[in-house]
Amino acid sequence: xxxxxxxxxxxxxxxxxxxxxxxxxxxxxxxxxxxxxxxxxxxxxxxxxxxxxxxxxxxxxxxxxxxxxxxxxxxxxxxxxxxxxxxxxxxxxxxxxxxxxxxxxxxxxxxxxxxxxxxxxxxxxxxxxxxxxxxxxxxxxxxxxxxxxxxxxxxxxxxxxxxxxxxxxxxxxxxxxxxxxxxxxxxxxxxxxxxxxxxxxxxxxxxxxxxxxxxxxxxxxxxxxxxxxxxxxxxxxxxxxxxxxxxxxxxxxxxxxxxxxxxxxxxxxxxxxxxxxxxxxxxxxxxxxxxxxxxxxxxxxxxxxxxxxxxxxxxxxxxxxxxxxxxxxxxxxxxxxxxxxxxxxxxxxxxxxxxxxxxxxxxxxxx
Amino acid sequence: xxxxxxxxxxxxxxxxxxxxxxxxxxxxxxxxxxxxxxxxxxxxxxxxxxxxxxxxxxxxxxxxxxxxxxxxxxxxxxxxxxxxxxxxxxxxxxxxxxxxxxxxxxxxxxxxxxxxxxxxxxxxxxxxxxxxxxxxxxxxxxxxxxxxxxxxxxxxxxxxxxxxxxxxxxxxxxxxxxxxxxxxxxxxxxxxxxxxxxxxxxxxxxxxxxxxxxxxxxxxxxxxxxxxxxxxxxxxxxxxxxxxxxxxxxxx
Numbered sequence: 112x113x114x115x116x117x118x119x120x121x122x123x124x125x126x127x128x129x130x131x132x133x134x135x136x137x138x139x140x141x142x143x144x145x146x147x148x149x150x151x152x153x154x155x156x157x158x159x160x161x162x163x164x165x166x167x168x169x170x171x172x173x174x175x176x177x178x179x180x181x182x183x184x185x186x187x188x189x190x191x192x193x194x195x196x197x198x199x200x201x202x203x204x205x206x207x208x209x210x211x212x213x214x215x216x217x218x219x220x221x222x223x224x225x226x227x228x229x230x231x232x233x234x235x236x237x238x239x240x241x242x243x244x245x246x247x248x249x250x251x252x253x254x255x256x257x258x259x260x261x262x263x264x265x266x267x268x269x270x271x272x273x274x275x276x277x278x279x280x281x282x283x284x285x286x287x288x289x290x291x292x293x294x295x296x297x298x299x300x301x302x303x304x305x306x307x308x309x310x311x312x313x314x315x316x317x318x319x320x321x322x323x324x325x326x327x328x329x330x331x332x333x334x335x336x337x338x339x340x341x342x343x344x345x346x347x348x349x350x351x352x353x354x355x356x357x358x359x360x361x362x363x364x365x366x367x368x369x370x371x372x373x374x375x376x377x378x379x380x381x382x383x384x385x386x387x388x389x390x391x392x393x394x395x396x397x398x399x400x401x402x403x404x405x406x407x408x409x410x411x412x413x414x415x416x417x418x419x420x421x422x423x424x425x426x427x428x429x430x431x432x433x434x435x436x437x438x439x440x441x442x443x444x445x446x447x448x449x450x451x452x453x454x455x456x457x458x459x460x461x462x463x464x465x466x467x468x469x470x471x472x473x474x475x476x477x478x
Numbered sequence: 479x480x481x482x483x484x485x486x487x488x489x490x491x492x493x494x495x496x497x498x499x500x501x502x503x504x505x506x507x508x509x510x511x512x513x514x515x516x517x518x519x520x521x522x523x524x525x526x527x528x529x530x531x532x533x534x535x536x537x538x539x540x541x542x543x544x545x546x547x548x549x550x551x552x553x554x555x556x557x558x559x560x561x562x563x564x565x566x567x568x569x570x571x572x573x574x575x576x577x578x579x580x581x582x583x584x585x586x587x588x589x590x591x592x593x594x595x596x597x598x599x600x601x602x603x604x605x606x607x608x609x610x611x612x613x614x615x616x617x618x619x620x621x622x623x624x625x626x627x628x629x630x631x632x633x634x635x636x637x638x639x640x641x642x643x644x645x646x647x648x649x650x651x652x653x654x655x656x657x658x659x660x661x662x663x664x665x666x667x668x669x670x671x672x673x674x675x676x677x678x679x680x681x682x683x684x685x686x687x688x689x690x691x692x693x694x695x696x697x698x699x700x701x702x703x704x705x706x707x708x709x710x711x712x713x714x715x716x717x718x719x720x721x722x723x724x725x726x727x728x729x730x
Contacts (some may be wrong), residue, residue: 230558247566
């Protein structure tokens, strides 16, 4: 047990848990480490089953980090290890510069977790519930009350705060769970399927809250979700895991490059006689896509778009084609996800951050 | 002690939460009424009447604490609330200790409710103080011990149904010599051995000596008190060792 000890060794605060001043200084120094979350080969084994296998990844301070993977990929187990709920079987990890095993009590003070399925004390109302958790975090009474009211307001439960939680819908409970995970003003939030069961307005509200927290308070967000749209719109970096192993990590652009996908443009042109012959004079590689009743033909151009789009459009005009519409074409996160989670063999060196070449072997189910 | 306050408020929330106090009062009233008015029971020696009531109070206290302690952790696991609790800076041991204290508080309330009944049944004798003191002493030690062992079972089995069944079996084994063994079985080697190692039997024998046989010196009771203290100490050790660390697996 750590105790706050005065210079001459006299105990000045005998209450538990207490800390040596030295430990507090060390903890503060560690927390200033730039990497918010750093996993170094963490593994979790249940008997002969490896739920997480040598996972190595980094989440930078201030990131909104997407953590993707199919069901049973080890996402929830990883989050539980990082939050100190599970001990890794091998490897180690740091959260805010603190060791997840040695400093788990300190970590719990500075993180928030919204689990996939949260339980609630149904006989309490939302305000009582949040105040209860504020007290467990030893937040002083008036601060706890102010924070509780602010959080209930921001998650849209202020007008229902006096109703017993037992009467809440799944979506309302999810909002309350988010409020609970924020009661201690965490520096890092782990969210496991935060928008599950929420209506579109609820999903939008949660996205808004997360963006506000990230932009205004610099909170690092670790988001595990199957809602790829949420991940795409919120996250600046992401990791994809499969069968407990890291498949790839990086920004969406880096992941697209990793699977060989690239951005391009789609030019819709009015169909006319001799279209294919005219197009053969175009100096860009293109694909003709299905058109709309053949009156409008879509042409996808993926190579050479580093040149000005105007030049491409001028080239099309020169061959006497009428442009109806121009739009960007991007490989979706869904495509990237399917390609990467269909990978049969994977080497940890293939992560984007290490600039190694990826040799993707795609399984037939996604081809 | 926030979790302790939460547990207590949960136990007494609304009239349904407090219904057990009314039920306990009714049981004590019925037992005391039968002892004092029933033609056959009223023929008993007053010390024996008091001993019977003391047995009922302690047995009820043990049963209540066993049931509520055996679901203390498993119900949190089953309702998915343990995870959020474990995420706060509160330690695993603190969770277990505060839950144990809330159960002991429930016993304390039951004990306070029982005191007037003990005094009424002891009226006219000099046994009232001894009855109140020894029911308090043995009841508290046994409730603490049973609560701790039940919390450990709840912590390990992670299922309220299984842990309640397991705990009730232990309680039945502990209560068996006092409640179910006939005089002849008690006199066999097996019966004697079981009584000697059984803390509940030791507590009941001690109260039998005090209330029925009128052996009221502490020195005479030391051979009965020590096994109860030893049992509580062993349960405390088990409690400390097994509630240090707890993991919430993904499937839970």
